[in-house]
Amino acid sequence: AIAAPAMAQQNPKISWKMASTYGPNLPPLFGSAEVFCKMIEEASGGQFTIRLYPGGEVVPGFGVLDAVGNRTVDCGQSASYYYYGKDPTLCFDTAVPFGLNARQMNAWMDQGDGLKLMREVFAPRHIVNFPMGNTGTQMGGWYRKEIKSVADLKGLKMRTAGFAGEVLSRVGVIPQQISPGDIYPSLEKGALDAVEFVGPLDDEKLSLQRVAKYYYYPGWWEGSAQVSLYVNEKAYAELPKQYQSLIALASRYAGQQLLTDYDAHNANALRRLVASGAELRAFPVEVLDACYDAAQEVYAEFNAKYPQFKKVYDNYMGFRDQTIPWFRLAEGSYDSYLNRALNRAKQQ
Amino acid sequence: AIAAPAMAQQNPKISWKMASTYGPNLPPLFGSAEVFCKMIEEASGGQFTIRLYPGGEVVPGFGVLDAVGNRTVDCGQSASYYYYGKDPTLCFDTAVPFGLNARQMNAWMDQGDGLKLMREVFAPRHIVNFPMGNTGTQMGGWYRKEIKSVADLKGLKMRTAGFAGEVLSRVGVIPQQISPGDIYPSLEKGALDAVEFVGPLDDEKLSLQRVAKYYYYPGWWEGSAQVSLYVNEKAYAELPKQYQSLIALASRYAGQQLLTDYDAHNANALRRLVASGAELRAFPVEVLDACYDAAQEVYAEFNAKYPQFKKVYDNYMGFRDQTIPWFRLAEGSYDSYLNRALNRAKQQ
Numbered sequence: 001a002i003a004a005p006a007m008a009q010q011n012p013k014i015s016w017k018m019a020s021t022y023g024p025n026l027p028p029l030f031g032s033a034e035v036f037c038k039m040i041e042e043a044s045g046g047q048f049t050i051r052l053y054p055g056g057e058v059v060p061g062f063g064v065l066d067a068v069g070n071r072t073v074d075c076g077q078s079a080s081y082y083y084y085g086k087d088p089t090l091c092f093d094t095a096v097p098f099g100l101n102a103r104q105m106n107a108w109m110d111q112g113d114g115l116k117l118m119r120e121v122f123a124p125r126h127i128v129n130f131p132m133g134n135t136g137t138q139m140g141g142w143y144r145k146e147i148k149s150v151a152d153l154k155g156l157k158m159r160t161a162g163f164a165g166e167v168l169s170r171v172g173v174i175p176q177q178i179s180p181g182d183i184y185p186s187l188e189k190g191a192l193d194a195v196e197f198v199g200p201l202d203d204e205k206l207s208l209q210r211v212a213k214y215y216y217y218p219g220w221w222e223g224s225a226q227v228s229l230y231v232n233e234k235a236y237a238e239l240p241k242q243y244q245s246l247i248a249l250a251s252r253y254a255g256q257q258l259l260t261d262y263d264a265h266n267a268n269a270l271r272r273l274v275a276s277g278a279e280l281r282a283f284p285v286e287v288l289d290a291c292y293d294a295a296q297e298v299y300a301e302f303n304a305k306y307p308q309f310k311k312v313y314d315n316y317m318g319f320r321d322q323t324i325p326w327f328r329l330a331e332g333s334y335d336s337y338l339n340r341a342l343n344r345a346k347q348q
Numbered sequence: 349a350i351a352a353p354a355m356a357q358q359n360p361k362i363s364w365k366m367a368s369t370y371g372p373n374l375p376p377l378f379g380s381a382e383v384f385c386k387m388i389e390e391a392s393g394g395q396f397t398i399r400l401y402p403g404g405e406v407v408p409g410f411g412v413l414d415a416v417g418n419r420t421v422d423c424g425q426s427a428s429y430y431y432y433g434k435d436p437t438l439c440f441d442t443a444v445p446f447g448l449n450a451r452q453m454n455a456w457m458d459q460g461d462g463l464k465l466m467r468e469v470f471a472p473r474h475i476v477n478f479p480m481g482n483t484g485t486q487m488g489g490w491y492r493k494e495i496k497s498v499a500d501l502k503g504l505k506m507r508t509a510g511f512a513g514e515v516l517s518r519v520g521v522i523p524q525q526i527s528p529g530d531i532y533p534s535l536e537k538g539a540l541d542a543v544e545f546v547g548p549l550d551d552e553k554l555s556l557q558r559v560a561k562y563y564y565y566p567g568w569w570e571g572s573a574q575v576s577l578y579v580n581e582k583a584y585a586e587l588p589k590q591y592q593s594l595i596a597l598a599s600r601y602a603g604q605q606l607l608t609d610y611d612a613h614n615a616n617a618l619r620r621l622v623a624s625g626a627e628l629r630a631f632p633v634e635v636l637d638a639c640y641d642a643a644q645e646v647y648a649e650f651n652a653k654y655p656q657f658k659k660v661y662d663n664y665m666g667f668r669d670q671t672i673p674w675f676r677l678a679e680g681s682y683d684s685y686l687n688r689a690l691n692r693a694k695q696q
Contacts, residue, residue, distance in 0.1 A: 111612035264459035
C-alpha cells in the first residue's frame with residue numbers, strides 16, 4: 001500500500017447530518033443554515049458535506065437539542081430558549097427580557113465571557129455550541145385591542161412561551177402555547193387576544209393584521225435573539241483540526257448573513273404590513289416599566305433557585321450595564337441625530 | 349510517477365504576503381488582520397499561509413491600495429477612505445458623512461448592492477475587495493475649547509482629512525494633515541486646536557485629554573467605518589476555489605472580531621479617559637445641522653462631477669433612507685427604553 005500524503009489525512013471525506021428547528025417557510029433562518037452547509041462544503045473542496053433536514057423531517061423542531069446530544073444527528077440549528085423548560089439558563093444563549101441587543105450579544109459572546117459560560121451550560125448535554133446569527137430586536141406582537149395601560153394586559157390570552165410568558169404572567173397575561181398553523185384561526189374565533197411571533201419579515205406570512213391589527217414595539221423580551229449551531233461533542237472531537245476551524249468560520253459567516261437578511265428586509269416588510277392594515281403602536285412607558293419590574297422579580301427568584309443561572313446572569317447583566325452607556329453615547333446619539341436630520345430634510 | 353490524489357491538488361501549499369496600513373500600536377485593527385491570517389492557516393491545515401507586515405515595513409501605511417494592485421503584496425488590510433484623493437467614490441467602502449451605522453453597512457454590503465458596486469469601483473485597480481470589520485460609531489474628536497455654536501468652528505485648526513475635512517472646511521474649519529506622532533506636541537504648543545482620531549480605545553494611547561480636554565460626540569463623518577481586505581485580482585484568480593471560500597470566511601470572521609473588540613472595550617476606555625480629565629460633550633444640534641447641510645452641498649457637487657460617485661451615492665443613500673425607519677422603530681425604541689430603565693433602577 002502507498003502511504004497517503006499528510007494533506008489527504010487532514011482533509012478526509014466526512015458526511016454529517018444536520019437538523020434544524022426551522023423549515024423553508026422561514027427563509028432567513030432556514031436559509032442561513034443552508035449557507036452554513038454550503039460554505040463548509042466549498043471551503044473543504046467538497047470533502048466535508050453536511051445534509052440539512054428541516055424541522056420535523058428526521059427530528060421534531062423542538063427536538064434538536066436532544067437529537068444533537070445523543071447524536072441522532074451530528075449537528076443542529078436551533079434557538080436555546082426553546083429549551084427553557086429543561087433549564088432556564090439556556091435562555092442566555094438566545095434572549096432574556098431586557099437583555100443585550102445584537103451587537104452587544106456578539107460582543108459578550110466573542111470578547112466577554114459569553115461563549116465560555118454557555119459552553120459550560122451545554123457541556124453536560126454533550127454539545128459544543130457556536131453562535132450562528134441573530135434576528136435583531138423583535139416586535140412586541142399583534143393585539144386585537146390597544147394596550148393603553150397595564151390593566152389592558154389583565155386576562156389577555158397571548159401566544160407566547162418560555163421566559164417571556166413567565167414575566168408576562170406576572171402582569172396578568174395568560175400565556176398560550178399554540179403552533180404557528182393554529183394562530184390565525186385562534187385569533188379569528190376569539191380564542192386568542194394577542195400573538196408574538198418574530199418581526200415583520202416572518203410575521204408577514206401569517207397575515208395577522210387582518211385579525212389583530214395593532215402591531216406593538218419593541219419586543220422587550222427579545223432585544224435581540226441569537227440562533228445557535230449545536231455540534232455533538234464526540235462528532236466535533238473526531239473532526240480534524242482544520243474542519244473544526246471551518247465550523248467556527250462558517251457558523252459566523254452564516255450568522256452574519258442571518259442578521260443582515262433581517263436588517264435589510266424588515267423595513268420593506270413592515271411597509272407592506274402597514275399598507276395592508278397593520279397599525280403600529282409603541283408600548284406605553286408605564287407598561288414597559290411594569291414588565292421591567294416583573295422581570296426583576298423573576299430574575300431574583302431564578303437567581304435564588306438556580307446557582308448556574310445566577311452565575312451567567314451576573315456576568316451577562318454586568319456586561320450589559322457596563323456597555324450600554326457607551327452605546328448610548330456614540331451609536332445612540334448618531335442614530336438619533338441622523339433620524340432627526342432625515343425628517344428635517346423631508347420637511348424642507 | 350504516481351498521480352497525486354485530487355484532494356492534494358485542491359489543497360496546494362501557498363504562501364502570501366499581506367500589508368496592513370496599521371501596526372501593533374492599534375491592537376484591535378492590527379489584531380483583526382492577525383486573526384484573518386491565523387484562521388486561513390488553521391482551516392487549510394497549514395497549507396495556505398499569509399505573512400502579515402505592519403504599516404511601513406514593506407509598504408507605507410497609505411501605500412496598501414497600490415501595493416496590492418501591482419502585487420508588491422498579494423493582499424492587504426486598509427480603509428478605503430484614505431484613498432479619497434485618488435477617487436472619492438472609494439469612501440463608500442469605509443464611511444461617508446451622515447452615512448450608515450455598522451449593522452446597516454453590513455446589510456448594504458451583504459444583502460444590498462454594496463459589495464457588487466464596490467467591486468466595480470475596485471476592479472480597475474486590480475483588486476478584489478472584501479469587508480473586514482468596522483469600528484462602530486467614532487467620536488467627534490478632541491477640542492481645546494468648547495464648541496457651542498457654528499461660530500466656534502470658524503478658523504479652527506483641526507487634524508482631519510479626506511471627505512470629513514472637505515465638509516468641515518465648508519463650516520469654517522481649517523483641516524490639517526498631521527501624523528499621529530505629531531498630534532500631541534502640535535496641540536501642546538497651540539499649532540492645532542482640535543483632533544479627530546478614532547474612539548476611546550485607540551484615542552486613549554495619545555493622552556489628548558491633557559491638552560484638549562473636550563471630547564465630542566458623535567463623529568458624524570464616521571457613523572461607522574468599515575475596514576477592508578484587498579486581494580490582488582490575479583493572486584485571487586490563481587487560488588483554488590476552496591481557498592477563495594476561505595478568504596470570504598476568514599475576512600468575515602476577523603471582521604466581526606474587530607467590531608466586537610471595539611464594542612466590548614470602548615466603554616471602559618471611555619471611563620478611564622473621563623477619570624483622567626476628559627470632558628464629554630455632545631455637539632449642539634445647531635452645529636450638526638450646519639454640518640449636515642454642508643455635507644449635502646459637497647454631495648451635490650461630487651454627484652454632478654463624478655458619475656460613478658453618483659451611482660453609488662444613490663444606491664447607498666437609498667438603502668439608508670429606506671432602512672432607518674425600521675431601525676428607529678425596533679432597535680431604537682428598545683435601546684432607548686432599556687437605557688431609561690437602567691437609569692431608573694439606579695435611582696431607586
